[in-house]
Amino acid sequence: xxxxxxxxxxxxxxxxxxxxxxxxxxxxxxxxxxxxxxxxxxxxxxxxxxxxxxxxxxxxxxxxxxxxxxxxxxxxxxxxxxxxxxxxxxxxxxxxxxxxxxxxxxxxxxxxxxxxxxxxxxxxxxxxxxxxxxxxxxxxxxxxxxxxxxxxxxxxxx
Numbered sequence: 058x059x060x061x062x063x064x065x066x067x068x069x070x071x072x073x074x075x076x077x078x079x080x081x082x083x084x085x086x087x088x089x090x091x092x093x094x095x096x097x098x099x100x101x102x103x104x105x106x107x108x109x110x111x112x113x114x115x116x117x118x119x120x121x122x123x124x125x126x127x128x129x130x131x132x133x134x135x136x137x138x139x140x141x142x143x144x145x146x147x148x149x150x151x152x153x154x155x156x157x158x159x160x161x162x163x164x165x166x167x168x169x170x171x172x173x174x175x176x177x178x179x180x181x182x183x184x185x186x187x188x189x190x191x192x193x194x195x196x197x198x199x200x201x202x203x204x205x206x207x208x209x210x211x212x213x214x215x
Contacts, residue, residue: 115167116212119174123149123210127176130156131206138178138206143196146175172214179207 126149130137133155141147141158148163149156162175182200184191190205 111168112170112214115170116172116214119165119172119212120210123174123176123212124208126156127208127210130158138208141178143179144177146177148175170214172212174210174212176208176210179209181205181207 130149137158145160146162147158148161150159151157162173165172165174180196180198181190181202182197183189183202183205185200190202
C-alpha cells in the first residue's frame with residue numbers, strides 16, 4: 058500500500074509539471090511574437106529609410122549637375138543672367154550646343170521615380186554699411202551688386 062501511495066504522488070507531481078510546461082510554452086510563444094513583431098517593424102523602417110536616402114542622393118546628383126550647367130551658362134556670357142526674370146522657374150536647354158534658359162521645369166524618371174528640377178534667379182543687394190550681402194534683407198535696387206547673382210536649384214520627387 059505504501060508503494061501505491063507513492064505511485065499516486067508521482068502521477069500528481071507529473072500532472073502539475075506538465076501544466077507548468079504548457080504555461081511556459083505559451084509565455085515563450087508570446088515573447089517570440091513580440092520580438093518578431095519588433096524586428097519586422099525595424100526592417101520596415103530601415104527599408105523606407107534606404108529608399109529616402111537613395112532619393113536624396115539622386116536629387117543631390119541632379120542638383121549638382123544643374124549647378125555645373127549653370128556655371129557653364131554664366132561663364133559663357135555673364136549677361137545671360139540679366140535676361141532672366143526674378144523668381145520665375147527656369148530650366149536649361151542645349152538645343153544649339155550652348156545652354157539657354159527656358160521657363161519651366163525639367164522632369165526626370167530614374168529607377169521608376171519622378172524628379173522635377175528647376176532654378177530661380179534673384180538679384181543681390183549689399184548692406185551699405187559693411188558691403189556684405191544680407192540674406193534676410195529684401196532686394197534694394199539702390200544697393201544692387203551687378204557682379205553677384207543668386208541662383209537657387211530645386212529638385213523635388215514624387
